Amino acid sequence: MITLIRTANIFTTTRAIIINITLPDHNPTLTPINPQVTATSAASAAVASGSTKPDDPLAWCTARARIPTPDGSEYFLLIYENKLDKKEHLAFVFSDSIRSRSLDKVQPGETEMDRIKRGAYLGRLQPSTTAVQDQNQCNLAATATTATTATTMTMTTTSVVEMVVDQEQGPSTVMEVEDNMAVTLSASSTTSLSKPLAPLVRIHSECFTGEIGHSARCDCGEQLDEAIRLMKAEGSGVVVYLRQEGRGIGLGEKLKAYNLQDLGYDTVMANLLLNHGADERTYEVAQAILLDLGLDEIRLLTNNPDKIEQVELSSNIKVVERVPMVPKSWEAIVQGTQGNLEVKEGAVENKIVKGKELDRYLKVKVERMRHLISIPTSL
Numbered sequence: 001m002i003t004l005i006r007t008a009n010i011f012t013t014t015r016a017i018i019i020n021i022t023l024p025d026h027n028p029t030l031t032p033i034n035p036q037v038t039a040t041s042a043a044s045a046a047v048a049s050g051s052t053k054p055d056d057p058l059a060w061c062t063a064r065a066r067i068p069t070p071d072g073s074e075y076f077l078l079i080y081e082n083k084l085d086k087k088e089h090l091a092f093v094f095s096d097s098i099r100s101r102s103l104d105k106v107q108p109g110e111t112e113m114d115r116i117k118r119g120a121y122l123g124r125l126q127p128s129t130t131a132v133q134d135q136n137q138c139n140l141a142a143t144a145t146t147a148t149t150a151t152t153m154t155m156t157t158t159s160v161v162e163m164v165v166d167q168e169q170g171p172s173t174v175m176e177v178e179d180n181m182a183v184t185l186s187a188s189s190t191t192s193l194s195k196p197l198a199p200l201v202r203i204h205s206e207c208f209t210g211e212i213g214h215s216a217r218c219d220c221g222e223q224l225d226e227a228i229r230l231m232k233a234e235g236s237g238v239v240v241y242l243r244q245e246g247r248g249i250g251l252g253e254k255l256k257a258y259n260l261q262d263l264g265y266d267t268v269m270a271n272l273l274l275n276h277g278a279d280e281r282t283y284e285v286a287q288a289i290l291l292d293l294g295l296d297e298i299r300l301l302t303n304n305p306d307k308i309e310q311v312e313l314s315s316n317i318k319v320v321e322r323v324p325m326v327p328k329s330w331e332a333i334v335q336g337t338q339g340n341l342e343v344k345e346g347a348v349e350n351k352i353v354k355g356k357e358l359d360r361y362l363k364v365k366v367e368r369m370r371h372l373i374s375i376p377t378s379l
């Protein structure tokens with residue numbers, strides 16, 4: 001029934017892993033039967049290891065919806081409630097395979113339509129959708145086969161493919177199934193079966209002035225845009241968007257701090273003069289959201305070492321890599337291309353902010369808040 005073509009290197013090792021994957025007969029797409037189990041396996045592992053309580057979470061997802069974007073791509077926006085504050089924190093999820101454990105959990109007495117309205121469905125909704133696991137809607141693409149998904153997903157069955165992965169040498173490259181359809185797997189896609197790349201994560205604090213108000217006092221809007229751009233390019237990632245305006249002091253107090261900054265005080269001193277801490281943010285809710293999404297190993301987009309320490313604090317979350325966020329205006333100064341810098345105020349993508357206030361703000365972050373970026377020598 002099945003012809004398996006094995007490359008020579010597969011037989012040179014005793015550490016080859018054989019993974020049985022079953023594919024639907026007439027649909028090249030990998031379709032999970034029970035995606036709730038699959039999507040939340042990492043979260044379940046975190047629960048099992050004691051990092052969070054399964055029935056008493058600090059934060060839980062109440063709704064999810066697809067957000068199409070102007071370039072044709074899309075992501076899912078998730079709303080979280082929590083026990084620490086009254087704010088609705090958010091997660092921008094750039095992957096079908098990253099799912100919320102709390103959202104997918106079946107609630108007592110709810111109907112299929114209740115679950116659809118909450119966003120606890122698979123694939124994409126259509127006018128004809130009536131069930132969260134409608135097979136016609138379960139079009140999780142084969143491209144979404146992260147290692148977690150691929151190694152734990154239970155597939156619908158009729159044809160069986162035997163896949164051989166060599167942990168040291170890489171996977172076999174060609175498989176044949178009974179209908180003589182040859183499946184060629186690229187090295188990059190199958191390598192991820194043995195060692196997945198941890199997802200990109202940005203833990204971003206709300207900044208009304210920088211993201212909505214076109215302010216050039218900070219680079220928050222630029223950072224949010226860049227994080228989203230990187231996640232779209234990678235096809236995976238999560239922005240945890242925390243409602244922590246003004247490093248936790250709120251918009252009203254932030255405006256008072258701006259007045260003090262215009263008097264010559266820097267962003268740290270202005271906060272202190274208002275009887276606030278330099279940075280009053282905490283990250284327990286972010287930790288809870290990451291664990292709810294099954295993300296206990298992440299590549300964190302940040303320049304802030306304090307954020308790394310707080311995300312890892314008292315949790316099983318591990319920042320396996322820090323991905324720096326270099327301010328575009330400073331990058332241009334270092335490269336001598338600032339003359340080409342195009343300022344796009346309020347643009348959805350490639351928003352660039354520059355100016356004296358921004359330079360002052362960024363220098364304070366480096367000099368007084370340990371941020372890990374280099375100040376251009378000309379400043």
Ligand SMILES: [Zn+2]
Binds near residue numbers: 209211
């Ligand atoms: Zn800002």
